[in-house]
Amino acid sequence: MNKCIEVKVGDYTLGGQLGMNPTILFGTIFFEGQTLLMDSETGTFNEDMAKKQISDNAGAGKSVSVPVFIDVVADTEAAIKKQIDFTANQFDIPFLVDGSDSDVRIAGLKQAYQSNALQKTVYNSIGVDSPDEELEAVINHPPAAIIVSAIDTSNYGTDSAIEIIDEIKKKLPQNLHKKLLLDIGFLDEASVKMACQIGKEVREDTGLPVGGAPCNGLQIWDALRSRSNADFTVCLASTLGFCAAFGMDFLFAGPLRFIRHIAPAQGAVDIYNRYDLMINNRNLSLADNHPMNVMFAGN
Numbered sequence: 001m002n003k004c005i006e007v008k009v010g011d012y013t014l015g016g017q018l019g020m021n022p023t024i025l026f027g028t029i030f031f032e033g034q035t036l037l038m039d040s041e042t043g044t045f046n047e048d049m050a051k052k053q054i055s056d057n058a059g060a061g062k063s064v065s066v067p068v069f070i071d072v073v074a075d076t077e078a079a080i081k082k083q084i085d086f087t088a089n090q091f092d093i094p095f096l097v098d099g100s101d102s103d104v105r106i107a108g109l110k111q112a113y114q115s116n117a118l119q120k121t122v123y124n125s126i127g128v129d130s131p132d133e134e135l136e137a138v139i140n141h142p143p144a145a146i147i148v149s150a151i152d153t154s155n156y157g158t159d160s161a162i163e164i165i166d167e168i169k170k171k172l173p174q175n176l177h178k179k180l181l182l183d184i185g186f187l188d189e190a191s192v193k194m195a196c197q198i199g200k201e202v203r204e205d206t207g208l209p210v211g212g213a214p215c216n217g218l219q220i221w222d223a224l225r226s227r228s229n230a231d232f233t234v235c236l237a238s239t240l241g242f243c244a245a246f247g248m249d250f251l252f253a254g255p256l257r258f259i260r261h262i263a264p265a266q267g268a269v270d271i272y273n274r275y276d277l278m279i280n281n282r283n284l285s286l287a288d289n290h291p292m293n294v295m296f297a298g299n
């Protein structure tokens with residue numbers, strides 16, 4: 001097993017020994033169909049609604065020491081520039097540059113640079129088919145972390161994921177290798193345990209933080225979606241917790257609005273992982289932002 005690598009994003013740390021740092025939840029905002037987004041082409045949105053949604057949900061995570069990053073997703077260069085500028089300047093919270101294609105993501109990264117916010121920026125994402133222009137962008141304007149899409153749907157498994165990671169490392173300078181976050185991919189709602197096992201093996205092999213988006217499978221699970229919002233939210237919370245128990249360091253939780261409902265459940269799983277780590281490591285210091293500091297405090 002390779003030494004566990006920790007990746008610093010803003011005031012937060014991903015990776016390390018399982019149980020050392022809390023799992024990071026990514027909550028998505030500015031996506032097509034969201035009420036607060038008025039025009040996806042221009043990126044025009046209701047700023048008051050966006051401020052409230054970010055503050056309420058990130059605040060709910062903070063209340064139980066579950067870190068929340070804002071996944072800023074856009075369809076056009078104009079939209080992502082506007083939305084990254086807003087997120088970077090209005091909040092201290094780390095955020096993801098996410099977009100429908102590489103041109104959009106590159107524009108978002110450049111906006112993060114112009115906003116002096118690269119230290120709290122996660123680039124989502126690069127893969128083996130990323131164009132040279134995208135790789136040059138992350139090299140010239142290195143964010144705090146870079147997500148690698150380590151999934152081959154035609155040959156899904158640990159070996160193919162590691163092959164992708166090795167190929168990406170060949171394309172990036174050495175100084176960026178320890179900034180990588182590995183998205184091992186979740187094929188559908190039935191593949192969650194399989195994906196978690198792959199993630200665990202990839203984490204052990206590379207030492208790098210791993211994660212993914214189990215929420216995507218739940219969103220296309222028609223039988224579940226047909227039930228109440230409460231039923232869906234409970235299933236989402238239990239699925240994310242299940243993944244965190246395997247050692248996922250970051251998880252896409254779907255729309256940001258879910259965070260306030262699922263954060264306490266995530267915090268509980270982080271505590272279970274911490275207890276397991278402490279059994280043979282009783283002298284380990286506890287990070288200030290770990291759920292164990294607040295979830296037993298009674299306040």
